[in-house]
Amino acid sequence: MSQVLPEAEIIPIGVSVSEKRKIDKLVKKYSSLNEYENVPLPGFTLFKVNRKGYSSTEMSWLIIDPRGFLVRVTNKNLEEILFVTGITEGLIQEKCVWARDDSETKMILVPISSPKYIEAEKNTALIEGKVDIKEVQIGDTVLLQNGLKGVYKGVLSLYGPIHSYNVSEEYKPQTLLRRQVIEVEPGKYHHQIDVKLLKVITKAAEPSTRERSATEINAHIKSGTAYFTQGTNMSGRYYGIHGVITHVSTHAVPKPVIKFEEIDKIEATRIFYDAITTSDIGMLMLSNSTGNFILDIPYVSYAGITTSINSFNVCELKNKIEDTEKIILKSKRQSYFSSTKSTAPQKLDNFTKFYKIVKHVKAETFTS
Numbered sequence: 330m331s332q333v334l335p336e337a338e339i340i341p342i343g344v345s346v347s348e349k350r351k352i353d354k355l356v357k358k359y360s361s362l363n364e365y366e367n368v369p370l371p372g373f374t375l376f377k378v379n380r381k382g383y384s385s386t387e388m389s390w391l392i393i394d395p396r397g398f399l400v401r402v403t404n405k406n407l408e409e410i411l412f413v414t415g416i417t418e419g420l421i422q423e424k425c426v427w428a429r430d431d432s433e434t435k436m437i438l439v440p441i442s443s444p445k446y447i448e449a450e451k452n453t454a455l456i457e458g459k460v461d462i463k464e465v466q467i468g469d470t471v472l473l474q475n476g477l478k479g480v481y482k483g484v485l486s487l488y489g490p491i492h493s494y495n496v497s498e499e500y501k502p503q504t505l506l507r508r509q510v511i512e513v514e515p516g517k518y519h520h521q522i523d524v525k526l527l528k529v530i531t532k533a534a535e536p537s538t539r540e541r542s543a544t545e546i547n548a549h550i551k552s553g554t555a556y557f558t559q560g561t562n563m564s565g566r567y568y569g570i571h572g573v574i575t576h577v578s579t580h581a582v583p584k585p586v587i588k589f590e591e592i593d594k595i596e597a598t599r600i601f602y603d604a605i606t607t608s609d610i611g612m613l614m615l616s617n618s619t620g621n622f623i624l625d626i627p628y629v630s631y632a633g634i635t636t637s638i639n640s641f642n643v644c645e646l647k648n649k650i651e652d653t654e655k656i657i658l659k660s661k662r663q664s665y666f667s668s669t670k671s672t673a674p675q676k677l678d679n680f681t682k683f684y685k686i687v688k689h690v691k692a693e694t695f696t697s
Contacts, residue, residue, distance in 0.1 A: 334376075334393065334397060334398055334399050335398050335399065336391065336398070336399045336400075336401070337359070337394070337398040337399065337400055338355055338359070338400065338401075339394075339400055339427050339436040340352060340355060340434055340436065341429055341434060341436065342364065347434055348434055351434045365396060367426060367427055368426065369424035369425065369426045369441050369446075370395050370396075370424055370425065370426070371395065371423075371424050372393075372395030372420070373392055373393065373394065373395060373420075373421045373425045373438065374392065374393040374419045374420050374421065375390060375391075375392060375393075375416065375419040375420075375421075376390075376391040376392060376393050376399055376419075377390075377391055378390050378391070379391070381401060387403075387404070388404065389401050389402065389403055389404065390402050390403075390404070390406075390407050392438065400438075402437065402438050403437075406437045406438060409437075409439075409443070409445075410425075410438065410439075410440055410443075413440050413442050413443045413444075414440045414442060421440065423440040423441055423442055424440070424441045425438050425439060425440050425441070426438075426439055426441065426446065427439070428445060428446065428449055460526060460528060460529055462509065462523075462524070462526055464529075465481050465526065465529060466481075466532070466533055466536040466537075467481060467482060467483040467533070467536055467537040467538060467539065467541075467542060468480060468481070468533030468534075468535070468536050468537040469481050469529050469530075469531065469532055469533050469536075470529070470530045470531040470533075471511065471526055471527075471528070471529055471530060472526075472527045472528050472529075472530055473511065473519070473524055473525055473526060473527060474525035474526070474527050475525065475561050476561065477511065477513050477519055477561055477563075478513065478530065479511040479512050479513035479514075479519065480511065480512045481509075481510075481511055482510040482511065482512055482518070482537075482539075482542040482545075482546065483509075483510065483537075483538075483539040483542050484507050484508065484509055484510075484539065485507075485508060485510050485539060485542060485543055485546070485577050485578065485579060486504070486505065486506045486507060486508065486577070486578050486579070486580060486581045486582070486690075487504070487505040487506075487508055487510075487520065487557065487574045487576075487577055488502055488503065488504055488505075488574065488575065488576040488577070488578065488585060488688065488690060488695065489502065489503030489504075489505075489570065489572070489573045489574050489575055489576075490502065490503065490570040490573055490575060490607075490609045490611050490612075490697055491503075491587075491609070491610065491611025491656055491686070491688075492570055492571060492611075497661065498647075498657055498658040498659070498660065498661055499655050499656070499657055499658075500610070500611060500655060500656040500657075500658070501584070501654065501655040501656075502585045502587070502611070502688045503570075503571075503572075503573075504582070504583060504584075504585065505520070505574075506581040506582075506583060507522065507581050508520040508521065508522060509521055509522070509523065509524045510542070510546070510577075511524060512546075513563050514563055515549070515554075516549040516552075516554040516555045516556065517555075517556050517563045518546065518555065518556070518557045518558070518574075519557075519558060519559070519560075519561070519563075520557060520558075520559060521559060539579045540579055542577075543577045543578055543579055546577045547576065547577055550574065550575060550576065550577070555574065557572070557573075557574040558572075569608050570607065570608055570609055573607075575695050575697045576688070576690065576693065576695035578690045578691075578693055580690050580691050580693070582690045582691060584654045585654075585688045585689055585690050586652055586653070586654060586688070586689040587652070587653050587654065587655070587656065587686060587687070587688055587689075588652050588686075588687045588688075588689060589614055589650050589651075589684040589685070589686060589687075590684060590685045590687055591682060591683070591684050591685075592683050592684065592685045593683065594677065594683060596683070596685070597613060597615075597677065597683035597685075598638065598677065600612050600613045600685060600696075601613055601624070601638060601641075601677065602638075603697070604624055604626065605624070605626050605636045605641075607697065608626055609626075609697055610623050610624050610625065610626060610644075610662075611623070611656065611686050611688075611697075612624075612685070612686055612696055612697060613683065613684070613685065613686060614646070614650075614683070614684040614685075614686055615643065615675075615677075615680040615682075615683060615684075616650070616680060616681065616682040616683070616684065617679060617680045617681050617682070618681070620645050620646070621645070621646045621648060621649075621650065622643035622644060622645050622646060622675075622680075623643065623644055623646060623656065623658075623686075624641060624642070624643060624644075625641075625642035625643050625644045625662050626641070626642070638676065638677050639676040639677070639678075640674040640675075640676065641674060641675055641676070642674060642675070643675050644658045644659070644660070644662055645658065645659045645660070646658060646659065647659055650684065656686075
């Protein structure tokens, strides 16, 4: 069978970085670029199966698009077509349309009886009739484009434990400013800078406020039942302290102030156990004649280190006991993943003064 039709690649027209990059790449690769209306059409026909190139490890199918060109689809795509319609002498028996999953730039061929097409049609209708976030009131129950439903809590800033995204000497409170927050389940929150809202399912009987939302969410945080994610898995869990949210505020403060408040040994002991339970190094500072120190506990609880009040590792600080925006270590932490440590373990009795590390967002404070 000779190939008389040109081989093409189908891409969506969009404004995202990935879409623009894909178009620029294909303009250089192909001699022409044509725009077609993406509507269901009859006449999609199997042409042949082969490898796209010598370096390709898997076979794929060339399919004749009735508009006069060939497009390559994967075996998985063809399998999905066969599950919903027949193919007679190479001809797919239903009208088909090109579609994509969410923000993917690679298109797949979908028969109109496919659940994917039915869902896409429904979502398209919702998208065309979607409401502006400015029209949504705090307390409204909303539907998002990613399928999540929940109560809109307003635009809030989220703060977390002291953390470094690299193995470095500088640690600052985590900040996620001006996030649109959706409570999907009690205490379970989805947040994005710009949530993709499809529609308001139920209007709030009485609109709430950002201040009330922050109070309610902080109560969930304090009870230990709160979970925050930018994804859609509400049954997920935190691993270490990265991404953990320990305070919510109406104030957007990019650099929370860190203060050291002196406490007695009894309170230091309580904070010590809270810190090792959550792998949070930014809760307690210890001091003696040789310097100021924080706990050097692993980022995650399964890192293989046994820590007790009479045997724990520390990191020495460069910081003086004064207000600061970041904690600076004299050297990198040793217990990033394992129990390797060059100095002898410490115990609480080796220190003469104890300080609670408090983070300030204007007049609001949080310690974890």
